[in-house]
Amino acid sequence: MSINLSALDRPNSYIGRTVPRPNAPRLAEGRGTYVDDITLPRMVHVAFYRSPHAHARIGRIDAEAALAVPGVLRVFTGRDIAAVCSPWVAVLAHLKGLKSAPQHAIAVDRATWAGEPVAAVVAESRAAAEDGLAVLEVEFEPLPVVAEMETALDPETPLIHPELGDNLAFRRVHEAGDPDGAMASAAAVVEATFHTGRHTGVCLEPRSILAAYNRAENQLTVHHSTQAPHMIQTVLAKHLDMPEGNVRVICGDVGGSYGIKVHVYPDEMATAAIAKIMGRPVKFVADRIESFSSDIHARDHRIKGRLGVDAEGRIVALEIDDLTGIGPYSVYPRTSAIEGNQVVNLCGGPYDFANYRARTTVVLQNKTPTCQYRAVGHPIACAVTEGLVDLAAEAIGMDPVEFRRRNLVRDDAYPYTSAANMRFEGLSHHQSLAKLVEMMDYDALRAEQARLREAGIYRGIGIASFIELTNPSPFMYGIGGARISAQDGCTVRLDPDGSVVALSGVTEQGQGTEAMLAQVVAEGVGVPVERVRIITGDTQVTPYGGGTWASRGAGIGGEAALQAGLALRANILEVAGAMLQAAPETLDVIDGEVVEKATGRARMPLGELGRIVYFRGDTLPKGLPREMVATRHYITSDYPFAFTNGIQASLVEVDVETGMVRLLKHWCVEDCGRVINPLLVDEQIRGGIVQGLGGALYEHCVYSEDGQLLTANMADYLVPMAAEMPDMVVAHVETPTKESLLGAKGAGEAGTAGAPAAVMNAINDALRPFRARVTAMPFTPERILAALGRIPERRF
């Protein structure tokens, strides 16, 4: 069912070509329109008083001094907001046993993490609102803090929500085959404990919302930096008790999201509630400091793993015990159990083995809530799996590439169901591995490594195979009861001048969705890509859709756009046939012209067809359909998720005196199915790798024992920066999904999924002569020096 590749030679063939992004000049010239660029009449600003305590009872809030500050208009407490905004509980029916407590937009009675909104000050400017915050008096009675996830379930640990009975949010155990028997018969069993550091997304544009309420129409219009406008529309309507049709969410330019902007945030809900109460437009733009303590965090996991292999180096069993702390509430509406669930689903994913036991334990704690962040669960599962795989290879004295060759699921084994019950339509692990080994000249690197080691230079090579879950069906959220669309739609319209407008339910976050859509629509209709305008991010305008997450933009949104484009082309040809006295099937649309299909001879530009249809419809036969608009929706149905695969390699040099790691080079071969725009895909991979390298080496939300975030600024929270990034080589294998015509599966998270594991394995390869090993991310100089025994260990 895949699209005919020979069509790629057509003049308006854009699928598979590097086409410049239509929005790039606008954004590069600073002509974008982000939420903070929008000013509405009578607009006011809100700033939030955030709890300085990780856990405290909220006492008296004295607003008198704050209200006396020039420019300050109102002060809101949790109870004020609760009167118009109902609380939420983030659970999903298919995540059995998941529990959480009602969460308010502004804390009522109790603050449960340092950074939770406790009061709001509304003023004529943000500065005046902060002046108000400075003199707002809030009394707190500190309560015992649950910071450490390892002891969160101990009987002596206080309960964060006593009504829940314990601090356990979710637990899932999955078992396949006979892991105990297989481990017992294994020639070697390796085990290790891994830590992935809690980190966050750090979007260039912070979370931003501008909510305007018009009492005359009971209409709420929200300009929002978000990935999922329709989901936000639904949530706002529900909790502000409004008809869904009276809520409009508009999402203009977005300065990065990475999963950070696909959740419901208390401060943003409060902003909308305040707009409704005051009847004025209210703007909230998070500053960098409050972003660190209020944007979702992720990846706070401790994972114990065991892997058994037989004498030939075949994996016989895998056991995983995952523990994660998610903060005091499961995050609405996607829940905070998904990440642990993904770890269970994805561990061992690239490999062919039958005996698997995995457990995830998701606990509550008084820290910033965690939720889905780019490549949800993938970098964790990949690090655990690939770390164990390298240990096993070492244990039986086998080269890590050869070990993978023996264990990766064969390329002709599909469809294949993994030990975790994931169903794979078609992957290319062995092709990818072969390409990687050739690309990096593996043998030469090994020889160089040995030579340099003699000279006291310690380089390491790390490999990481991975799978990436994309294009989710309703099995991800919908079946659990969340009103999150897995389907997406596209409306394509031909205007009188022959130009095309396409409205899509997937969204542009700065990653190039609109470029991808323009290419697909241009090809589908048959027009030059410059004649296509893409509109996204307006719930009152675009088809209802899920937005951007789980790498679904190209695979779901792209297919809907292609089908809509093809449908419009068929409609155009029907009219053209009538005008040209030709059978529609003998005609085609190429490069903005109706042509004779057989000869390619130009018959009529689309502008002429548009003129006749729109202004001289009287000359067309009565009853001729003249629908110059077509809408198509797409949803995956054969598989719950598409899966992509790939493999990465990292070359590092470890300074064993300082513990510093130098990233020398990075390789990635990945298979995202159909590549629509090679440049965009490569840059997605590179950006994803950088984000993965951040988690491996730098990024860490460090907390004190009493739940205070110690890294809440850009000097202490280290993001990866250009100077330290390695040269990256990216290549592709294309195994299109047969489920769609387009064949795209998604490329947004592959880089992030595999990079931390590759770097971990490379560091440990470099440290091998010292019998030192690191398994706790980020791999800081301190941790590496401690592993080398040069300094004592210190715990974070």
Next chain:
Amino acid sequence: MKGASLAYARANDVSHALELWRRAGPDARLLAGGQSLLAGINLRLNEIPGLIDISRIGELRGVADLGDRLRIGALTRHADLQADPLVAAHAPAFAQAAPLIAHAAIRTRGTIGGSLAYADPAAELPACVLALDAEIVLRAEAGERRVAAENFFLGLFETALRPFEMIVAVEVPKIGPNRRHAVLELARRSGDYAMAGLVLAADVAGGRLHDVRLSYFSMGPAPVLARGAMAALDSDEGVEAACAALGTDLDPVADLQGGPEMKRHLAGVLLHRAVAGLLGHSPVSGGNHGRG
């Protein structure tokens, strides 16, 4: 965050600045490059009633050759230190240190006077003036005085500056023909505050070091002279002995990057590399990762 509103006045010259300051009160601050001050204001760390902008006072800018020493004006920017031929020839430590300070945008605005007055213990330039035995030239309405770098840094963000007194220049002796400087630091990422850093100045003759001056930054509440290690190197006891002396010279405090043991360990690694570099055993330059 947005800073609280405050008063602002621009000074035409030094005496005008001092007069404005006296009128604004002791809590008003001088604005030079603003690279730490403005961030602090936006974070509302202190209540600051007003700023006296000295950034356009021409007499405070530039490097002058005074014969046996250089005079570096307080408003000389880090980028100027990096590029100035007089600095490169006569006080190369400053030229080596400058590229290690933060990022290009910050080096283009940040000033040496601002860095010394702020006295961040992780900053490079305070350790430079200490190792180079420079004098800090201060001016108040009552007149000028000079404070040796050794007496200038008193503690965490604390200096010998008195109320209504400002830095106008740094005067540093020119190096002799055998004098060599090395500035090394280890930072997580280029431009970050160093986990550990040193400035080493010594005469190199006969395959060993003489008249050693060694200062460390990011090793405690203030830049510190490692006197024990200096003495060990002066008496040719070897680098290992000097490293051992660091155990008492340095009293680092833990931070997010590491505990005191790690900082001491890194101080020793840097010393090995700096001495080897000066003796020509391996190349030495600023090197963010402690090597060229």
